[in-house]
Every structure is written in structure tokens, then in C-alpha cells.
Amino acid sequence: MSRTVLAINPGSTSTKIALFDGERELWRESLSHEADELAAFGSVAGQYGMRLQTVKDVLREKETALGDLDAVVGRGGIVDPIPGGTYRVTPTLLEHLRRGKPWEHASNLGGIIADALAGEAEALAYIVDPVAVDEMDDVARFTGLPELPKRSLVHALNVKATVRMAARDLGRSWDELSVIVAHLGGGFSICAHRWGRIVDVNNANEFGPFAPERAGGVPAGDLARLCYSGHHEAGDLRRRLVGNGGLRGYLGTSDMRTVRERVEAGDEEAERIYDAMAYQVAKEIGACAASLAGEAEAILMTGGVAHDNDFVELVQRQVQWIAPVLRYPGEDEMLALAEGALRVLDGEEPPKRYEAYVTKG
Numbered sequence: 001m002s003r004t005v006l007a008i009n010p011g012s013t014s015t016k017i018a019l020f021d022g023e024r025e026l027w028r029e030s031l032s033h034e035a036d037e038l039a040a041f042g043s044v045a046g047q048y049g050m051r052l053q054t055v056k057d058v059l060r061e062k063e064t065a066l067g068d069l070d071a072v073v074g075r076g077g078i079v080d081p082i083p084g085g086t087y088r089v090t091p092t093l094l095e096h097l098r099r100g101k102p103w104e105h106a107s108n109l110g111g112i113i114a115d116a117l118a119g120e121a122e123a124l125a126y127i128v129d130p131v132a133v134d135e136m137d138d139v140a141r142f143t144g145l146p147e148l149p150k151r152s153l154v155h156a157l158n159v160k161a162t163v164r165m166a167a168r169d170l171g172r173s174w175d176e177l178s179v180i181v182a183h184l185g186g187g188f189s190i191c192a193h194r195w196g197r198i199v200d201v202n203n204a205n206e207f208g209p210f211a212p213e214r215a216g217g218v219p220a221g222d223l224a225r226l227c228y229s230g231h232h233e234a235g236d237l238r239r240r241l242v243g244n245g246g247l248r249g250y251l252g253t254s255d256m257r258t259v260r261e262r263v264e265a266g267d268e269e270a271e272r273i274y275d276a277m278a279y280q281v282a283k284e285i286g287a288c289a290a291s292l293a294g295e296a297e298a299i300l301m302t303g304g305v306a307h308d309n310d311f312v313e314l315v316q317r318q319v320q321w322i323a324p325v326l327r328y329p330g331e332d333e334m335l336a337l338a339e340g341a342l343r344v345l346d347g348e349e350p351p352k353r354y355e356a357y358v359t360k361g
Helices: 035-039 045-061 091-099 108-121 156-170 220-227 234-241 246-251 256-264 268-291 309-319 333-345
Strands: 004-010 014-021 024-032 071-075 086-088 124-128 178-184 188-194 197-201 298-303 325-329
Touching: 004 045, 004 108, 004 333, 014 045, 014 333, 024 045, 024 333, 045 108, 071 108, 071 333, 086 333, 091 108, 108 124, 124 333, 156 178, 156 188, 156 298, 156 325, 156 333, 178 268, 188 268, 197 268, 220 234, 246 256, 246 268, 256 268, 268 309, 298 309, 309 325
Parallel strands: 004 071, 071 124, 178 298, 298 325
Antiparallel strands: 004 014, 014 024, 086 124, 178 188, 188 197
16 A cells, blocks of 8 residues: 655754655655754744745645645654654654753754644654664663763664665564664764664764764863863863864864865875774774674664775774674665654554653653
8 A cells, every 4th residue: 555755854954855655755855954044043943934834835846735645754853762663743742852952953843843744634743763762771871970871862763774774685684683883974873783772872972983073982081171171162162072073173074075085185194084083983883792792793884974985994894803794875864764654654563652751841
């Protein structure tokens, strides 16, 4: 039976929209938003009306009637910790998406917009595998300071989709595999995925290797001294760690293609940083191998950086003794969103309820 699903993925400066007939993509649009335009709203929540109208305008241009939709699925944002899966958008989930805690994130608007459109379409609204997915083993949460436990923030949507792709290629059930997944984008999520759960992850904002835009793990004592040096505001330091760290901090760019060009042109400093980032990724993969007690069946490399053959080869050289390396470059979040909704619509798995895992308020 054919199912029509509209997928919505709000990013920091864009809104991506795609329509699917089953898993077949009918059309896709990615609309950019100027920074000044977004700043005028004062908050991510304030952008809701503009982004909703943007989606409606595209639907009108594409001659797509809301009444033809079976479901609307939005990118899940930062909410309370929940297991992975496809969630019906409910009043409590909406409330938590709107509150923007512990900080605002554009992806929170995905579920809110999906709910508004689904209401008009008399369709179902979902979110799938938000960044707040938390399936970590309890032993992975300890850091050494009781008041600062490790949190799970992970590129769960692409991680889970990649595990499913690998399972199909290996002829296995996705929830019977033990694999290491390295999502390599603007930030890096490197995780141990055992039997359908992300049992450990570096948390791309605070631990693990540095990435194109993120500092990764840094010396705690030196960071504390930097915070109290009197030379930095809290917001500035936050942006140094997430947004202006990593490759951008060292080389002034987060574009891997630019870095590769500099390496090929003989820029020794660019090559040192490039090699160091690959080295740190390999080390984190090794840590995940320990999390899986040496039982990793494959290492999956995905995300935009996985397009870089030389970078993948540098990492593979250091980790291929652990398990075979399988590469799934790039990411297709729109298809992953649609597939999550389709699994529920087709009865392959039941929809999850946010209220079953969190308390209201």
C-alpha cells in the first residue's frame, strides 16, 4: 500500500522539505535563511511562523495538497533523554520541543511544524531518532565528577539509518549487530552500537576527537583557567568549543575540501592537523571497541567527511585490525525521517510515546 510522507528538517540556516511516496522521493527543496532574517526573531521558537509559512509556500508551488498526506515527520530536537525510535507528536512532546532546554536548537521546530501541518491534513505527526537519544549503558555515564555525568547527544538519525543499511548489506537484522559507527560531519559522533542500542558515544560537543567545527575533548584544568582568565565571555567560549573549534580553530576553515587542497598544495601545517584529526578518530573507534568487549563485527564510517578517501584510509589503517571498515559516505536525513514514519505506518514497529520515558514539566 502506497503511503505519502512529508519530511521536514529545520537547520540553523535552512529548512529542508521532501515528499515521499513510500521510499520513493517525489521532490525535495532546501531553502536558505539569511542570518539577519533569523536574528530578527530573537529566538528559534520565534521563527516558527516564518518556517511554517515557508513549508506551506513550497507545498503550494509543488501543487501538493495537505489532504493527500498520510503522515508528516519532523527532525527531532533536544528534548529529555529518550530511546531511539519513531515518536508520535503529543502535547507533552510539543511542550518540551517548544521550551528549548538546555539550549535552543533549530531541529526542535521539526516536530512542531509537523504537528501543525498534520493537524490541517488530518494526518499523523512524528519525530524520528532525535539528537537527544540516550541508550547508554549506565557504566558509560561516569566522568569523575558526580555533578557532571556524561550526557548522550548524538547524530542518532544518521547513525541508526547507517546501521540499518549495513545490516541489509550484511544480510543481518539491524538489532542483532554489534558495530562501531563513526558519523563524521561538522561534529563527530563515534559510538558503540550493540543489538539496536547506542550503548556508548563520545557526545560530539564535549568529548572525543576534534572535528571540522568542534573542539572535542580539551584539557579540563586549562579550560577552567581560561574561563576565569577574564579574557573571555561565556558565550564566546561556548562558540570556541562548538562552532569555532577544531579545524576552524586551527586552520580558519571547517571545509574539508579546502583543507585537502591545502594539504595537496604542500601546506605542512594543514597536513599535521588533518592527520591529527584522523588519529583522534581512530583512537575513539578503539575506545568503542573496548566498550563492545572486542566483539565489533564492523566499523561503519558515514557523514560528509567519509567522502574523503584519504581521510578514511588514514583512519582505516589504524583500526582495520578491530573489524572490517564499511563506508557509507554522506547522509540522507530526509529519507531516514520518511523511513522512520513508514515503519510505523506499515506496522513494522509500534510508535513510541514520549510520555512513557519522561515526566511532564
